[in-house]
Amino acid sequence: MSLDTQNEPAIELVGIDKTFGTVHANKNINLTVAKGSIHGIIGENGAGKSTLMSILYGFYQADHGEIRISGKPVSIRDSQTAISSGIGMVHQHFMLVENFTVLENVMLGAEGGQLLRKGVASARKELKRLEDDYGLEVDPDAVIEELPVGNQQRVEILKALYRGAEILILDEPTGVLTPAEADHLFKVLRVLRDQGKTIILITHKLREIMAITDTVSVMRRGEMVATRKTSETTVEELAELMVGRRVLLRVEKGEANPGKVLLSVKNLTVKDSRGVTMVDDVSFDVRAGEIVGIAGVAGNGQSELLEAIAGIRKPTSGEILIDGKPIAGADPAALRELGLAHIPEDRHHMGLVLKFEEYENSILGYHRDARYGRGAMLNLDGIRKSAEEQIAKYDIRPPNPRLKTANFSGGNQQKIVVAREIERDPTVLIIGQPTRGVDIGAIEFIHKRIIEMRDAGKAVLLVSVELDEIRSLSDRILVMFAGKVVGEKSGEAGEQTLGLMMAGIAA
Amino acid sequence: MSTASVPLPAWINYGVIPLINLILAFFFSGLVVWLIGENPFEALKYLVIGALGRGEGIGFTLFYTTSFIFTGLSVAVAIHAGLFNIGSEGQAYLGGLGAALVALSLDHYVPWYVTMPFAVIGAALFGAACAAIPAWLQAYRGSHIVITTIMFNFIVSSLMNYLLVRVLIVPKAMAPESRTFLEGGQMPKLDWLISMFGGKLGAAPLNFSFLIALVMCYLVWLLIWRTKLGYEMRTLGHSPTAAGYAGMSYKKIVMITMLISGGLAGMMALNPVMGASARLQIEFVGGAGFVGIAVSLMGRNHPAGIVLSALLFGILYQGGAELSFDMPAITRDMIVVIQGMVILFAGALEYMLRPAIVRAYQQITGK
Numbered sequence: 001m002s003l004d005t006q007n008e009p010a011i012e013l014v015g016i017d018k019t020f021g022t023v024h025a026n027k028n029i030n031l032t033v034a035k036g037s038i039h040g041i042i043g044e045n046g047a048g049k050s051t052l053m054s055i056l057y058g059f060y061q062a063d064h065g066e067i068r069i070s071g072k073p074v075s076i077r078d079s080q081t082a083i084s085s086g087i088g089m090v091h092q093h094f095m096l097v098e099n100f101t102v103l104e105n106v107m108l109g110a111e112g113g114q115l116l117r118k119g120v121a122s123a124r125k126e127l128k129r130l131e132d133d134y135g136l137e138v139d140p141d142a143v144i145e146e147l148p149v150g151n152q153q154r155v156e157i158l159k160a161l162y163r164g165a166e167i168l169i170l171d172e173p174t175g176v177l178t179p180a181e182a183d184h185l186f187k188v189l190r191v192l193r194d195q196g197k198t199i200i201l202i203t204h205k206l207r208e209i210m211a212i213t214d215t216v217s218v219m220r221r222g223e224m225v226a227t228r229k230t231s232e233t234t235v236e237e238l239a240e241l242m243v244g245r246r247v248l249l250r251v252e253k254g255e256a257n258p259g260k261v262l263l264s265v266k267n268l269t270v271k272d273s274r275g276v277t278m279v280d281d282v283s284f285d286v287r288a289g290e291i292v293g294i295a296g297v298a299g300n301g302q303s304e305l306l307e308a309i310a311g312i313r314k315p316t317s318g319e320i321l322i323d324g325k326p327i328a329g330a331d332p333a334a335l336r337e338l339g340l341a342h343i344p345e346d347r348h349h350m351g352l353v354l355k356f357e358e359y360e361n362s363i364l365g366y367h368r369d370a371r372y373g374r375g376a377m378l379n380l381d382g383i384r385k386s387a388e389e390q391i392a393k394y395d396i397r398p399p400n401p402r403l404k405t406a407n408f409s410g411g412n413q414q415k416i417v418v419a420r421e422i423e424r425d426p427t428v429l430i431i432g433q434p435t436r437g438v439d440i441g442a443i444e445f446i447h448k449r450i451i452e453m454r455d456a457g458k459a460v461l462l463v464s465v466e467l468d469e470i471r472s473l474s475d476r477i478l479v480m481f482a483g484k485v486v487g488e489k490s491g492e493a494g495e496q497t498l499g500l501m502m503a504g505i506a507a
Numbered sequence: 508m509s510t511a512s513v514p515l516p517a518w519i520n521y522g523v524i525p526l527i528n529l530i531l532a533f534f535f536s537g538l539v540v541w542l543i544g545e546n547p548f549e550a551l552k553y554l555v556i557g558a559l560g561r562g563e564g565i566g567f568t569l570f571y572t573t574s575f576i577f578t579g580l581s582v583a584v585a586i587h588a589g590l591f592n593i594g595s596e597g598q599a600y601l602g603g604l605g606a607a608l609v610a611l612s613l614d615h616y617v618p619w620y621v622t623m624p625f626a627v628i629g630a631a632l633f634g635a636a637c638a639a640i641p642a643w644l645q646a647y648r649g650s651h652i653v654i655t656t657i658m659f660n661f662i663v664s665s666l667m668n669y670l671l672v673r674v675l676i677v678p679k680a681m682a683p684e685s686r687t688f689l690e691g692g693q694m695p696k697l698d699w700l701i702s703m704f705g706g707k708l709g710a711a712p713l714n715f716s717f718l719i720a721l722v723m724c725y726l727v728w729l730l731i732w733r734t735k736l737g738y739e740m741r742t743l744g745h746s747p748t749a750a751g752y753a754g755m756s757y758k759k760i761v762m763i764t765m766l767i768s769g770g771l772a773g774m775m776a777l778n779p780v781m782g783a784s785a786r787l788q789i790e791f792v793g794g795a796g797f798v799g800i801a802v803s804l805m806g807r808n809h810p811a812g813i814v815l816s817a818l819l820f821g822i823l824y825q826g827g828a829e830l831s832f833d834m835p836a837i838t839r840d841m842i843v844v845i846q847g848m849v850i851l852f853a854g855a856l857e858y859m860l861r862p863a864i865v866r867a868y869q870q871i872t873g874k
Binding site: 331351353363368372377 | 742754755756869
């Protein structure tokens with residue numbers, strides 16, 4: 001490698017433009033990433049980050065513009081050319097064959113010949129070298145599905161390095177990690193950078209940007225609105241650039257005034273369809289006027305706990321009481337009658353029917369209500385009118401109850417669910433991942449509504465994998481690990497303490 | 508984002524695209540006709556004139572249309588709840604037994620309009636009964652409804668064979684069929700409807716069932732888009748998890764939907780049994796249940812679309828029969844090929860041309 005290419009930027013995007021139908025996803029994007037640096041790209045959902053990276057990785061072709069790698073213009077037609085140009089991608093959802101070993105996954109697509117034996121031997125050697133060089137220890141013979149998520153991600157990184165990647169793109173890499181795993185990932189990324197690799201980190205978490213990147217670019221509505229040196233910017237400035245207006249990052253809330261117990265869970269055990277215990281002898285109370293947060297890494301039983309309380313999943317044993325009344329065997333419809341509202345974790349599959357028009361979703365679960373139509377019939381005019389009221393009150397955009405729900409953005413879809421559940425004035429509100437895939441502006445709005453519910457004397461149970469969200473909203477925090485509640489902390493508990501508990505290390 | 512999610516105006520979605528698909532289907536059918544050495548334009552002329560040229564042709568066309576509307580609605584109702592009812596054929600067959608039993612017991616004593624409501628109920632009940640066991644197996648045991656409804660087609664077929672050969676047959680007669688119903692057990696012909704347009708019904712069996720079919724279209728529309736039950740069915744059809752979240756009972760909805768679906772299929776029997784032959788004959792359904800699947804898919808599972816696609820298949824049936832009469836080289840099997848082309852292009856390949864049409868639309872509108 002000659003000296004002058006050494007000084008060339010690793011990646012230059014010049015005037016990248018891409019439209020899909022009527023959507024202008026990338027508008028004249030210019031971006032320069034220096035070799036041997038960690039560059040963050042931040043922006044709300046739908047800002048065009050993923051499109052831009054997909055163009056760089058060859059999933060899409062830009063309508064206009066040029067990509068230069070180490071100063072040379074390249075045309076990236078598919079992921080094969082991306083890989084041969086030295087670009088590796090670590091996807092948010094891992095692209096691994098679950099029942100293959102680490103080694104088999106790393107080799108995939110680079111087997112070297114018809115027979116495996118020779119390829120396997122050399123791959124094993126190369127893998128060992130990569131692991132040593134970058135501190136990425138994984139057992140090459142472990143089967144993927146038996147590895148913890150953090151290690152699976154390491155395999156993704158190893159896969160890219162094995163293919164000779166000089167530039168690594170990581171798409172929301174910490175979404176599935178515990179804080180400790182995320183810290184380890186950042187360590188690895190620093191080592192990679194120090195050894196001359198270039199890293200592009202796509203995220204919506206401002207804290208991560210501040211913690212690890214050297215430079216950061218902000219995207220908004222398909223445009224690259226700013227690029228800053230990380231050391232010369234602040235979280236507040238970045239947030240403002242992302243949203244285009246000032247945002248409150250810290251939720252403002254007063255003291256809680258807990259009243260009587262409205263939701264009580266006693267020795268609840270839930271098994272899944274395979275008979276695996278997902279919720280293990282869990283007990284807690286939620287009082288009127290308080291928010292109880294359940295922290296934990298995804299997959300530790302929080303989802304099953306929520307579904308059991310909501311009546312969707314049958315508990316194996318234990319008891320759930322709403323306002324002192326046991327609700328054994330009640331279905332979700334009966335629970336709604338009792339004043340339980342449920343904002344589910346997964347709005348795409350549970351909270352909404354994406355093919356329905358907005359107004360149809362505004363009554364999901366409450367459609368049997370007399371106010372939405374007498375007897376067997378639906379009163380469409382009345383439903384549309386009440387949908388319009390919710391749209392106005394929750395600032396759902398575009399304000400069109402006849403629009404198909406799939407055509408709303410993630411944040412607005414979530415607002416449709418939140419509006420429907422809160423507007424019924426429930427006594428107990430259970431919430432799963434209220435702001436997953438939701439833009440900052442809508443997060444602020446939804447958090448405010450949740451605090452309002454608390455202040456109105458409702459019992460709120462909040463499950464989230466975003467530790468920041470749990471900490472800023474909850475009055476009390478329970479930590480779940482492997483189906484058990486491993487501890488309870490006040491809302492002021494430190495991130496480290498909670499992080500350790502989430503990893504099952506300290507109770 | 509691909510072209511699949513680009514919204515097109517309704518007149519393109521429901522007008523231009525089906526029309527182009529239909530033209531393509533006829534083009535390839537024409538190619539087949541030409542390959543066997545006949546003139547495709549002549550053939551098309553025979554087909555259209557045969558189906559729509561005279562009052563009698565129209566009467567036959569609408570007679571077939573009536574059967575296809577019933578079975579099309581039957582399939583559509585199930586599809587809205589995410590259930591694929593392949594059993595309309597057997598449900599219609601058993602529905603015939605219900606209609607015939609009513610007609611046989613009442614035709615001596617009362618006029619047709621008294622028999623009619625009981626016959627409708629009888630046909631619907633027997634059709635629903637035929638769908639009930641597959642529905643129960645799906646709802647409570649998880650047995651796939653496609654498999655069980657197919658099996659029930661065979662079960663019903665054997666049962667009807669037995670009943671017609673051993674029980675309902677007229678003593679000493681050769682044909683496995685019931686006795687002919689008296690006028691009190693028949694649906695009146697709709698001569699007046701054709702006369703209104705200046706035609707003559709002649710021997711065509713178009714009968715009162717046609718009007719029942721149209722009423723059912725309206726009722727199905729009302730059910731699917733205007734009732735709470737229909738809302739629950741559509742929710743289940745789009746997203747079973749969302750239905751569970753909303754507290755809708757999967758078992759209940761599956762049972763009710765399939766009973767309605769089977770009932771609609773059963774009513775199809777009114778048309779041939781009480782309207783045309785005035786007796787219960789063996790294999791009277793003649794594939795109309797399966798055609799209902801194509802009719803429903805082509806009609807986008809909407810009653811208005813089902814009327815139109817049922818009409819198209821009615822034209823193909825009647826026109827096809829005339830065509831094979833006028834052009835002996837084109838046999839009944841050829842007609843099935845042509846019908847297959849229509850199903851292929853207008854049903855299965857429905858979205859084949861969509862991307863191109865989206866691009867053309869975008870260029871024209873400059874978006």
